[in-house]
Amino acid sequence: MDRRDFIKASAGLLASVSATGAVAQDVVAGAIISGEKFSDGKPGDVSNAVSDHLKVDGYVKEPAHRIPVVASADIVVVGGGPGGVAAAVSAAREGASVILIEKSSFLGGLWTGGLVLPVLATYGRNKAGEWSKATGGICAELCDVLLAKGWAFNAESPRVDPEATKYLLDKTILDAGVRVLYNASAIGVTMSGSRIDSVLLNCNTGRLAIKCKMAVDASGDGCLFNWTGDPYESRRYHISTSYLMGGCKGKKIGSRTPNEDMRFSTIGTRSPEDGLDVFRVSSLLQKHRLDLWNRIEKLREDPVTKDVYLMEVAPTVGIRVTRVLNSLHNVTLEESMEWTAFDDVIGMSGICDPFEYKGRRITKKDRPIWQIPYRSLLPQQTSNLLVCGRCFGYDQGITWDAREISTCMVTGQAAGTAAALSTAYRCAPKELEVKKLQQKLREAKVRLDF
Ligand SMILES: Cc1cc2nc3c(=O)[nH]c(=O)nc-3n(C[C@H](O)[C@H](O)[C@H](O)COP(=O)(O)OP(=O)(O)OC[C@H]3O[C@@H](n4cnc5c(N)ncnc54)[C@H](O)[C@@H]3O)c2cc1C
Numbered sequence: 230m231d232r233r234d235f236i237k238a239s240a241g242l243l244a245s246v247s248a249t250g251a252v253a254q255d256v257v258a259g260a261i262i263s264g265e266k267f268s269d270g271k272p273g274d275v276s277n278a279v280s281d282h283l284k285v286d287g288y289v290k291e292p293a294h295r296i297p298v299v300a301s302a303d304i305v306v307v308g309g310g311p312g313g314v315a316a317a318v319s320a321a322r323e324g325a326s327v328i329l330i331e332k333s334s335f336l337g338g339l340w341t342g343g344l345v346l347p348v349l350a351t352y353g354r355n356k357a358g359e360w361s362k363a364t365g366g367i368c369a370e371l372c373d374v375l376l377a378k379g380w381a382f383n384a385e386s387p388r389v390d391p392e393a394t395k396y397l398l399d400k401t402i403l404d405a406g407v408r409v410l411y412n413a414s415a416i417g418v419t420m421s422g423s424r425i426d427s428v429l430l431n432c433n434t435g436r437l438a439i440k441c442k443m444a445v446d447a448s449g450d451g452c453l454f455n456w457t458g459d460p461y462e463s464r465r466y467h468i469s470t471s472y473l474m475g476g477c478k479g480k481k482i483g484s485r486t487p488n489e490d491m492r493f494s495t496i497g498t499r500s501p502e503d504g505l506d507v508f509r510v511s512s513l514l515q516k517h518r519l520d521l522w523n524r525i526e527k528l529r530e531d532p533v534t535k536d537v538y539l540m541e542v543a544p545t546v547g548i549r550v551t552r553v554l555n556s557l558h559n560v561t562l563e564e565s566m567e568w569t570a571f572d573d574v575i576g577m578s579g580i581c582d583p584f585e586y587k588g589r590r591i592t593k594k595d596r597p598i599w600q601i602p603y604r605s606l607l608p609q610q611t612s613n614l615l616v617c618g619r620c621f622g623y624d625q626g627i628t629w630d631a632r633e634i635s636t637c638m639v640t641g642q643a644a645g646t647a648a649a650l651s652t653a654y655r656c657a658p659k660e661l662e663v664k665k666l667q668q669k670l671r672e673a674k675v676r677l678d679f
Pocket of ligand 1: 307308309310311312313330331332333336337338339340343345346347348349350413414415416447448449450452469470471495546547548549617618619620632633634635637
């Protein structure tokens with residue numbers, strides 16, 4: 230099969246998914262090849278090539294069936310990671326009814342389930358040249374509680390206890406009045422023209438539908454904008470698995486956590502991978518677990534580390550980036566480096582790493598805080614969808630900042646607030662008066678100015 234046939238076949242496969250209610254779309258053709266390399270030399274790749282494992286070998290037909298509508302809400306948020314929690318809480322605090330759909334049994338996404346414990350990119354250089362805080366709002370609110378309770382340490386990049394964080398996220402969500410559906414995977418949407426009518430989900434009851442006025446894609450993998458057929462870019466990154474070790478008190482292994490006895494570390498490869506290739510990700514996971522067990526056995530042979538044991542392998546595999554929205558305006562590397570002020574700013578990102586820019590090595594301390602425009606959360610076609618977290622619209626070159634937990638919460642808070650305001654004003658998010666959104670975000674202590 231040549232490449233063109235292959236793309237056609239893949240589009241056919243995806244079209245067949247429409248039997249579930251998802252809109253038939255050639256999502257493969259929606260992706261973009263840029264060939265651009267990640268600017269700081271870290272593994273990363275952009276490609277629309279579908280992995281060999283996912284080559285189509287015929288079709289089966291699913292019988293048409295009716296899916297019961299079991300609930301409705303102003304806003305349905307798909308995904309309960311840092312982005313989704315911030316979106317759901319901020320929308321509910323604005324008075325909207327919110328249902329959050331989460332395929333695992335806890336909140337926090339990669340933060341808690343991926344055992345990715347440090348909240349990075351909260352600081353950067355401000356316009357006055359000082360190293361200063363970039364993120365406020367819900368991110369600061371959660372981190373302040375975690376730090377005050379001793380469930381995290383390091384004010385600049387709070388490194389958290391994962392179970393305490395799950396507790397705090399559940400409590401925050403409950404206090405805000407959000408309904409969470411755990412162990413429920415969103416599997417598609419139904420549409421009327423350019424609007425999402427309902428989100429379909431799968432749980433052990435079977436398939437269910439939830440009606441909504443607005444939807445927020447906080448799935449990390451852009452599931453919703455893939456189903457709606459909005460354009461996006463496919464990116465590949467290395468995949469890792471994090472783990473916790475116990476019995477570490479006084480030992481120099483792994484990275485510290487708030488619990489002296491518990492350390493965390495990561496195992497993985499450095500080659501860019503397709504995080505949506507279920508075959509490849511599954512075999513990587515098996516390899517990580519086997520290698521990890523052997524790594525710990527080795528440690529236990531050493532008299533100094535003989536009491537160290539494997540406490541937990543992250544239940545969520547460490548997939549960094551897959552689909553990234555081609556939004557109304559993707560934030561560019563240049564904009565992030567040149568103090569670009571957006572009229573529609575909805576928050577700011579701090580800095581994660583140093584990198585090369587225009588032939589110069591820019592240290593972390595020299596990198597500016599950068600603004601995030603509202604348009605980077607808006608898809609090109611679907612009129613009642615907002616996107617947040619690691620799949621909102623940004624350049625490959627700023628991936629390392631844009632997907633950090635704090636930036637995910639900043640985009641989540643803006644998406645949730647905008648969804649609630651659009652519901653209240655009965656307008657499409659694209660038509661929302663940005664000044665009203667900015668005013669609400671400022672009231673919620675989100676930082677908008679450099
Ligand atoms: C190995 C690794 C190390 C990292 N290190 C750091 C670090 O040190 N500091 C830092 O700040 N960031 C780090 N990151 C990045 C950061 O953890 C993520 O980018 C961030 O958690 C993304 O948040 P999110 O809400 O967009 O997505 P996620 O955290 O991926 O959450 C998405 C949620 O959506 C759910 N979901 C997905 N699809 C569906 C569906 N169809 N139906 C229902 N639910 C669904 C998932 O179960 C998940 O809970 C790291 C990432 C990795 C992989």
